[in-house]
Every structure is written in structure tokens, then in C-alpha cells.
Amino acid sequence: MMDAQKHLENLNEIKRIMERSTRFLSLSGLAGVFAGTFALIGAYLAYQVLDKDNFINGMEYFDSKILLSGNHAIHIQLISIAIGVLVLSLGAGFYFTHQKAKKENRQLWTVASKKMLLSLLAPLISGGILCLLLINQGLFVLVAPITLIFYGLSCINASTYTHSEIGAIGYFNILLGLLNVFFLGYGLLFWVLGFGFLHIIYGTLMYLKYEKE
Template identity: 45%
Template sequence: MHESREHLQTLTEIRSLMERSSKFLSLSGLSGVSAGLIALGGAVAVYMRMRMGLFTAVHDYQPDLYTDADHSSIKQFLVTVAVVVLILALLSGTYFTVRKARRQGQSVWNTSSQRLVWAMLVPLATGGVFCLALLQYNLIWLAFPVTLIFYGLALLNGSKYTLRDVESLAYCEIALGLLSLFWPGYNLLTWSLGFGVLHIVYGLAMYYKYERTTA
């Protein structure tokens, strides 16, 4: 009986080592919370700008009613907000992830994290180029659901290299993006739910599940 317990413990340790070597487990739940809050801030900025003249209301946008100068101003503003939100989310996510990795005595940039980044980079880059094309052709309303869909695909592709809980978030993002395609009057709302609320809920869940007991 004692030997069987030792064997079981040994197998558990081996499994844990194999999992750590093949998956990046240092993602912090607080990264998701911070990214969600930043995304909500960006959504508020877009809403306020749209309400202040470029659009009569977010859900009343009709491309044919605006001049080329209006379209150019809208696109520049949306791209600027997107870049700022992305940079701030990456910086905050990096900070919390590095902090968690150091507490665990692990390296952040290793084989598993490189695989994770590469797995997510291809769908994200493809989606980014696709969104730029949509803006080029003034299909602004489509850019909101497309970002959700491609981000969800990136999470789904990267979930095999990190916590499996990321897979659930991926499905939610994809579903919300597809719903937004058929709910064009509220694309900013669904975008806020996907990148804002879902990130906050997911981040808090991951924090209480994996980090709070070890903090």
C-alpha cells in the first residue's frame, strides 16, 4: 500500500512537471481584470466621441450620410483608441504575469510562452489586417464583431498552451462576435461586453481559483 502511494505521488509529480514544461501557467487573473477595465475605458471614449457629433447615436450610424472627411476622422479616432487600449492592456498584462511568474520562481519567456504567443499572433494579426480593410471600405460597424471573433479564435488556438479555462473565454468571445454580426445597432455594447465585462469576470474567476490561495 505504501509503495503504491509513492508510485502515485511520483506519477503526479511527473505529470505536473510535464504540464509545466509544455504549458504556460503563469497567466495572472489580474491581467484579465486590468485588460477589461482598460477596454471599458476605451469603449466609453468611443461612445462619447460618437455622441458628440460624428454619430447622432452609436446605433444610428449610416455611412451614406457622412463625408469622406467624416469617415477619415472616425477611422483615425477608432484606430488610435484601439492602439492605446492594446498597448495599455499588454503593459498591464505583462506586469501582472511577470509578478506571478516571479512569485512562482518561473521564467516568463520560455518555450511554452513562445508557443502561446505564436499561436495567438497569427489569428490576431490576420484579424487586425482584416479590420483595417473594413475601415478602408467604410464598413466600420463590422470591425467591432470581427475583433471579437478573431480574438476568440486566437484564444482558442492558444488555449492548448496555457490554462484550459482560456478555452471557455474563447468560445464566449466568438459567440458574442457572431451575435454582434446580426445585432449591428449595438456593436459597441457587445464589444464592451466581450473585451470588458468578460475579461473582468474571467480574470476574477482565475484569480480566486489559482492565485488567491497562494498570494
């Protein structure tokens, strides 16, 4: 009986070491919660900017018929909001992940975390460049769905090297992105669902599952 106990422990230990050495598991759920919250605040501010200008009806913020390119003031305000959300989300992500790694006595810069970052960034940067090109062509209406789809692909790709649950957020985002192409013009709404609520729900679940003591 003693032997069985020892062998079972060894098997579990082997499994744990294999997982830990190939996956970066210090990613914090709180990072998701904060990124989602910043996304919601950003969406609200963007809505205010567009609403104040009063040149749209309903939800067609990103309708191709609205020539945003003619209004540089709005452009600059929207881009400022976007950069603000990006910087705050990355900052929170780094901070909470750093805290979690420190608490678990783990290094932040490991083979697994490098692989995770690379697999995340490859589709993400491709999508980002594609969006800049679309904006340059005046195809604003496609920006929201493309960001959702490419972010989804990034999550699925990165899930090989971190908590596999991140893949689920990826599939949901791709689904939202595709739906957004069906309901063109409702980009802000789909962003709120994908980058806002999905992140908050996912981050909370991950926090409860892996971090809460």
C-alpha cells in the first residue's frame, strides 16, 4: 500500500513537472478582469465621442457610409482612447502576472513564456498591420471584426503554452468577429462583448479556479 501511494505521487509529480516546464502558468486572471474593465471604459468614451458629434443614428459607429476620414478631431480622440486602453491593459497584465510569478517563486522570462508570447504575437501583429492597412483604405467597418478574429486566433495559438482555457476565449472571439461581419457596423457593440465582457468573465473564472486561496 505504501508503494502504491509513492508511485501515485511520483506519477502526479511527473505530470506536474511536464506541464509546468512547457506552459507558462503565472498568467493572472486579474489581468483579464482589468483588461476587460478598461475595454468597457474605452468603449463608453468612444461612444461619447461619436455620440457628441451627433452624426450617427442607432449603432452604426463603424458604418462604411460614415466618412470618419473627413473628421480628424474624432480620429485623434478615438485613437487616443484606443492607445490608453492598450497601455493600461498591458500594464495591468504585466503587473498582475509579475505579482503572481513572484508569489509562486517562478521566473517571468522562461522558455515557456517566450514561446507563449511569440505564438500570441504572430497572429496579433499580422491582424494589427491588416487593420492599419484597412484604415488607410477607409474600410473602417472591417476593423472591429478583424481585431476580434485575429485576437481569437492569437488566443488559440498561445493556449498551447499557457492555461488551455485561453483557447475558449479565442473561439468565442472568432465567433463574435464573424457575427460582426454579418451585422456590419455594430463593431463597438461586438468589441464590448468580446474584449470587455468575455475578458471579465474569463478572468474571474480563472482567478477563482487557480488563484483564490
